[in-house]
Amino acid sequence: MTIQFNDESFRDDYTFHNSDWAIKRFPFPFHEDSYMYSVNMEQHRGGPEGSVYEMRFDVDEHYVSEMKDRAMVLDQDPLRCQSLPHMTLAGWDLLELIMVSKSEDYPELFELHRNGNQWRWINKPLGIDHSFTFMDETTLPYGPMEYITRQAQGDFAVLDQRDEMLWMDAGMVTTQADWSLDFDIGMNFFEWHAPVPKAHEMGIFQRALKFLLNIQQGAPARRLNWTMTVNPLLDTSPENYHKWGIQKTTLTPENIAHKQHLRVELQTFFRLPRSNALVFPIRCYLCSFQDLMTVPKWGRRLHRVIRDLPEELATYKGFIDNRPMMLDYLSQFDDGLPTSPGIWPDLETEPPLSK
Amino acid sequence: MSKFEFPKSIASRPVWGTLEVRPGEHHLMIAEAEGAEAILDIATPDLMAKTHLIYIPKGTDYVERLQALKPAQFYEGPSYEASLQRIRRVLEDAHMGLQVYLTGSESMMGQAMNEVMAVGLPHTAIQTEHRGSVARRMQCVHCKGITEDVEVDPFVCAHCGLNLFVRDHYSRRLAAYQGVRVDAEDHGNVPEPKGIYE
Numbered sequence: 001m002t003i004q005f006n007d008e009s010f011r012d013d014y015t016f017h018n019s020d021w022a023i024k025r026f027p028f029p030f031h032e033d034s035y036m037y038s039v040n041m042e043q044h045r046g047g048p049e050g051s052v053y054e055m056r057f058d059v060d061e062h063y064v065s066e067m068k069d070r071a072m073v074l075d076q077d078p079l080r081c082q083s084l085p086h087m088t089l090a091g092w093d094l095l096e097l098i099m100v101s102k103s104e105d106y107p108e109l110f111e112l113h114r115n116g117n118q119w120r121w122i123n124k125p126l127g128i129d130h131s132f133t134f135m136d137e138t139t140l141p142y143g144p145m146e147y148i149t150r151q152a153q154g155d156f157a158v159l160d161q162r163d164e165m166l167w168m169d170a171g172m173v174t175t176q177a178d179w180s181l182d183f184d185i186g187m188n189f190f191e192w193h194a195p196v197p198k199a200h201e202m203g204i205f206q207r208a209l210k211f212l213l214n215i216q217q218g219a220p221a222r223r224l225n226w227t228m229t230v231n232p233l234l235d236t237s238p239e240n241y242h243k244w245g246i247q248k249t250t251l252t253p254e255n256i257a258h259k260q261h262l263r264v265e266l267q268t269f270f271r272l273p274r275s276n277a278l279v280f281p282i283r284c285y286l287c288s289f290q291d292l293m294t295v296p297k298w299g300r301r302l303h304r305v306i307r308d309l310p311e312e313l314a315t316y317k318g319f320i321d322n323r324p325m326m327l328d329y330l331s332q333f334d335d336g337l338p339t340s341p342g343i344w345p346d347l348e349t350e351p352p353l354s355k
Numbered sequence: 356m357s358k359f360e361f362p363k364s365i366a367s368r369p370v371w372g373t374l375e376v377r378p379g380e381h382h383l384m385i386a387e388a389e390g391a392e393a394i395l396d397i398a399t400p401d402l403m404a405k406t407h408l409i410y411i412p413k414g415t416d417y418v419e420r421l422q423a424l425k426p427a428q429f430y431e432g433p434s435y436e437a438s439l440q441r442i443r444r445v446l447e448d449a450h451m452g453l454q455v456y457l458t459g460s461e462s463m464m465g466q467a468m469n470e471v472m473a474v475g476l477p478h479t480a481i482q483t484e485h486r487g488s489v490a491r492r493m494q495c496v497h498c499k500g501i502t503e504d505v506e507v508d509p510f511v512c513a514h515c516g517l518n519l520f521v522r523d524h525y526s527r528r529l530a531a532y533q534g535v536r537v538d539a540e541d542h543g544n545v546p547e548p549k550g551i552y553e
Contacts (some may be wrong), residue, residue, distance in 0.1 A: 041480040079499070168414050180496055187367065194367035238496045238535060242517055245539030320541075 002108070005064040005125055011072075016232035018291055022061055026053045026287045028295075028343045029224040029264050033304040035277040039208045044222035044268050048344070052266055056101040056220070057081070057152060058283065059109065066153050066175070066234065073174040073235050074150075079182040080237070081146045083158070086168075089157050090170060091145030092135055093272035094279050098148045122152055137191050145170055149302075154283030157181075159189075159212075161276055166212060167210045168192050169277075175234040175284045177227045177263065178241065178318065197312050212278060213301035217271045225265040226342075228319040228326075232261055232286045251322050256329045257290035260322070289329060297340060299333030306330060359489050362552065364523045369461065371485040379454040382406040382428075383445060385467050387435065387459025389487030391417030394458065398424045407445060411435055411463070415487075435463050442467065446474045458484040462492035462503060465530030489552060494531040495519055501531055507548035509537040519544045 018026070038050045042176040047053025052060075073080055083091060099121055103112035111122040117134040132139035140147045149156045149172035158170035166189040184192040189209050190200075199205060214255070215221055229236055230248045251259055266283040293299045306314075306326055314320040335355040340346045361371075374393050382405050386394050391410065395417075408426040411434060412418055418431055432438030455471050457464040464483050471481055490504040493512075500514025508521035512534065519534030524532070538544050 180533070182496065182499070183496060183524070183526050183529065183533055187526065191367040191525075191527075194365035195522070200366060238533075240497075240538050242497050242536035245536065246542060248540050 003059065003061055003063070004101060004314050006061045006290075008065045010065070010069045010232055010234040014231050016062070016065075016286065018146055019285055021050075023042070023291045023294060024347070025051055025289065026292070027224055027266055027285055028265050028292070028298050028301075028345070029226040029262075030301050030305050031343050032341065033339060034308050035303050035305045036310075037202060037204050039204055039211060040223045041208070041211055041221045042223070044220040044270075045146070052283075052285070053222070055105040056270075057098060057105070057154075057281070058266070058267075059102070059106055059125075059153070063153055067126060067151060069234050070172075070174045073237075076295075077239060080174050080239075081172045082181060082185050083143055083145055084160075084186065084227040087145070087158055087160065087170035087275075087277070088137070088143065090160070090272055090275035090277035090279070091143055091148075093275050093277065094156065094158060095144040095148040096134070097270060097272065097279070098152050098155075102152075126151060146172060152281075154281045157280040157282065158272075159280055161213065161278060164213060165189060166209065166278060174237070176237055176282070177225075177265065177284075178236055178280045180238045182239070189197060195316075197316050212269060215269050215271050215278060217273055220268055220270040222266065222268045225267055227263045227317045228322075228324070229263040229286065230259055232282060232288070234286075236263075248318070248322065251325060253325060253328065256325055257293075259325060260289045260329075261286045262289070262292060289326075292335045295331075295347065296347040296353050297306055297346055299330070299353065300335065300337060301339050303327065303330035303334035358486065359414075359552075360491075365544065367525045368523045369465065369525055369527070371461070371464065371483045373483045374456050374458060374482050376402050377454045377482070379452055380405060381450065381452065382454045383449070384408045384456040384458075385438075385442065385463070386421075386456075387411040387463045387487070388413040388415045388455065388486070390419075390458030390460075390463075391415065391486075393484045393486050394424070395420060395444055395458070397456075403427070408446075409438055409442060410468070411438060411459070439470070442470055444465075446470060446476075446538070449474055449476060451476075453480060455481045456484075457481065458486050460488045460490060461485060462490070462530065465492065469530055487502065491521060491551065492531045493519065493534040494526070494529050495534050497536060501529075502534070506550060508551050509545060509548055510534070512515065521551055531540070 003123045010016050017054050052058045099112045102110040109124050113120040117135050155173045157168055159166040160169040168187050169182050171181045193205050230251055233244055234320045264285045268281050272279055272355050314323055335353055374397050376397050384406055403424045403426045406426045407428040407517045410421055410431050411432045457467050490506045493502045495512040498515035502513040509518045512519050517536045518538055520537040523535040524533045
């Protein structure tokens with residue numbers, strides 16, 4: 001299909017919106033009526049046609065506007081993109097992975113022409129036609145990781161692997177759920193996850209690390225993660241938390257339907273061939289409560305998940321104060337009927353709301 | 356007693372050890388304030404004869420006792436910052452096998468550890484022991500400024516003036532804990548500061 005790119009904002013006047021197409025393909029993160037941490041990894045080898053799982057790097061209607069938002073964040077704070085000196089090779093690996101994947105998966109939008117190390121990259125949505133020499137940094141306007149991730153939705157953590165451990169040694173992080181690359185860069189897997197409650201005691205990170213260390217070239221993996229965001233704000237960074245935190249208090253029963261957003265991360269993991277680094281794209285999808293409620297199954301389920309979520313998790317995810325208001329709203333869409341297993345909307349088979 | 360038992364915390368928070376004498380031809384000790392006691396605890400004439408001791412008293416009164424240990428080299432610095440160029444110069448000449456002993460505040464140990472690692476010495480050559488002040492070196496996540504000697508939570512960022520709460524999340528690269536605006540969701544509602552471990 002041809003993607004119509006939205007002209008929209010993720011700040012100030014918040015004109016961000018999802019089309020019906022985007023709502024139906026939203027990666028709803030709950031496969032059952034409750035939620036607890038798990039190492040919910042699966043192979044990233046495509047998925048249903050049109051779903052966010054289908055392509056290696058999903059491109060959707062928000063692409064162009066998200067890239068503009070990223071450029072704004074980087075203008076204000078260049079520390080959101082950093083790479084320790086030994087990570088340049090991994091940056092080239094990433095550039096190759098994204099260019100090859102996008103040109104193969106979206107030939108009408110992206111083209112890559114390679115003649116030895118002489119490469120020509122055409123990015124039609126962003127109006128880029130650039131010839132450069134692969135592995136020669138002087139032929140790019142930025143380092144290779146920054147160059148390509150200014151053209152790819154989602155955050156990117158590039159993890160070095162040594163001593164049976166992963167190290168957060170490079171990244172492009174402008175759409176993060178409240179963690180700081182500048183603070184965390186150089187940390188190991190356990191250190192950068194240290195603030196997450198409960199999961200350490202549950203052995204989640206030990207098992208996840210074991211899985212990730214063994215990811216092979218050509219066999220990427222994926223999982224979903226989620227949180228809540230008031231307003232469709234991409235840049236929920238700790239750096240700017242002193243400015244955006246107050247927005248959480250602007251929620252009212254009148255505006256919650258369009259102001260409160262479920263924020264879902266499609267996390268994928270790819271082994272990079274030359275550096276043996278692991279790239280960890282964290283793609284953020286936002287959907288307002290009112291748009292989610294157009295899918296009866298999701299309405300029923302979201303109410304049950306938020307209602308039964310342990311207090312510690314609601315606190316960590318930053319919505320404990322707003323939870324009662326969320327439940328007042330969401331309960332209108334829960335008629336008590338059972339829900340089908342899995343994350344898909346199942347619009348044809350799930351009954352409409354009977355309330 | 357200058358030893359403090361830190362409460363169990365998250366995985367990024369450093370855990371400090373207890374100094375012990377290690378074999379080796381060359382020893383570098385960097386001690387701050389009550390860290391002197393950790394040195395006095397392990398000092399032997401043989402060890403000190405092979406030791407360069409850099410000491411930052413910070414208002415304490417241990418200099419004479421340390422000098423009486425007869426270290427091969429002794430330097431008294433008025434502050435860590437003032438001693439830093441000397442520390443770097445000493446590390447420039449460091450050979451593999453140099454044993455490093457760091458003792459004092461978390462701030463000093465964290466920063467000095469980075470200097471030692473920067474010249475390529477393995478982390479296994481570094482021992483640490485916390486003594487004295489439990490104050491923290493804090494980075495403001497908003498303005499990136501470092502505030503030293505933070506004893507209370509919340510505290511005021513010395514650079515941007517925001518009221519920050521003290522997290523246990525720690526960056527070894529910055530040798531600092533993270534400070535985050537405490538009243539971000541309710542401007543002006545700043546809790547009464549209390550000691551970090553109270």
